[in-house]
Amino acid sequence: MDLFSMANQETTTQNAPLAWRMRPGSLDEVLGQQHIIGPDAPLRRSIEKDRLHSFVLYGPPGTGKTTIARLIAGTTRSYYASMKAVSSGVNEIRKIAADAADRLNYYQQKTILFVDEIHRFNKSQQDVLLPYVEDGTLILIGATTENPLYEMNGALLSRMKLYVMEPLDETELRSILIRALQDQDRGLGNYDITWDEQSLSMIIQSSQGDARMALNILDTLFHSYADKEGSLTITPERVERVTGGLVLKYDRDGDYHYDTISAFIKSIRGSDPDAALFWLALMLEAGEDPRFISRRLIVHAAEDIGLADPYALTMAVSAAAALEHVGMPEARIPLAEATIYLCTAPKSNSSKMAIDQALQTVRSMKHITVPAHIADTSHRRSTELLGKGVGYKYPHHYGGYIEQQYLPDELQNSSFYQPGSNGYEQKIRDFLTRLPRQKNK
DSSP states (O other): OOHHHHHHHHHHHHHSOHHHHTOOSSGGGOOSOHHHHSTTOHHHHHHHHTOOOOEEEEOOTTSSHHHHHHHHHHHOSSEEEEEEGGGOOHHHHHHHHHHHHHHHHHHOOOEEEEEETGGGSOHHHHHHHHHHHHTTSOEEEEEESSOHHHHSOHHHHTTSEEEEOOOOOHHHHHHHHHHHHHOSSSSSTTSOEEOOHHHHHHHHHHHTTOHHHHHHHHHHHHHHHOOTTOOEEOOHHHHHHHHOSOOOOOOSSSHHHHHHHHHHHHHHHTTOHHHHHHHHHHHHHHTOOHHHHHHHHHHHIIIIIGGGSTHHHHHHHHHHHHHHHHOTTTTHHHHHHHHHHHHHSOOOOHHHHHHHHHHHHHHHOSOOOOOGGGSOOOSTTHHHHHOTTTTOOOGGGGTTOOOOOOSOGGGTTOOOOOOOSSTTHHHHHHHHHHHHHHHTO
């Protein structure tokens, strides 16, 4: 490298974003993910021994997935290739695999292929990778922010180890920010910068476990408010202006979406109104479609409360109707009202269990015949010519109940609905229990 190239590289590095400059240079500099790359963690030992296997790094942005891959590239004796799934195709995969096979045959050198955003590969692209991973031509490292259980082919994933990355905690993010503020070679340590704990806490809160976001906020503060000499005072007011308040990490078709609605429903099922209201507030604040929330309330009212409190379904449907009539933000109140009501209502899943068992029975039967005495008699000659309705006993003529066959012959004595013992369903249980006594009258 000539002097001009060296000077150009140094200028590029100095002008690079703070998050890029502060990338760890070794595994020891990586904060967080100790369960994966801690001193005695399996992946750490594999990297240090250069005995890597194919694996997927799955976790939120800014948790170190690309950093770990880059550090592997700098330590392995294997040939290292990388690609971005969003801009790569099948031909590039096959070219890399063909070169890898030659390298292995002629030089006994393995090839590591790092695929960033591997979830963006479609099924055919993942199918192309499969045989090369299976026969060892490629050691595949994938990074993804989307759940690989849903976004990756099962055959490919089964041949890879899955490592789950966790959002960085407050202590780890604080250490990263302090390191950037004090580092004189890569960070802002050569400038006169002061800060207080409240400002750092606000940056950490807005980062939501994302180290890259935390450093980008700090970088924006420096470029926005430092004077010509680089002096800067970081204040809560300035952090507020840069971040615009808390930035919630939430997507409407990924893990945050599904995990949050799951926590919401399970909190209602568990009769914890405080937890349910918290998850409701998180979804509303993050921009979740309130119609999606109202639909889930309706489903939950029927599935988990059911006949223990039949009014719960009315409450859920009313909240959905209120949402359509008044819109947000006013509809947050009926949504909260329905949430609290469902939380505090008695629970029963007997309706769900009953219909699921009945459906299973229907699907298993080869032939179903409606008993003639309860068949349709709307045509005036159906009884005369087809025998329909013959022998039917009209319950109102017998005080509201009379014993007779309603199920097909094949299912006599079958039972699908088992009433629970909570709330209104106890009354149903008592009613059904009294019926056999009426049968004998």
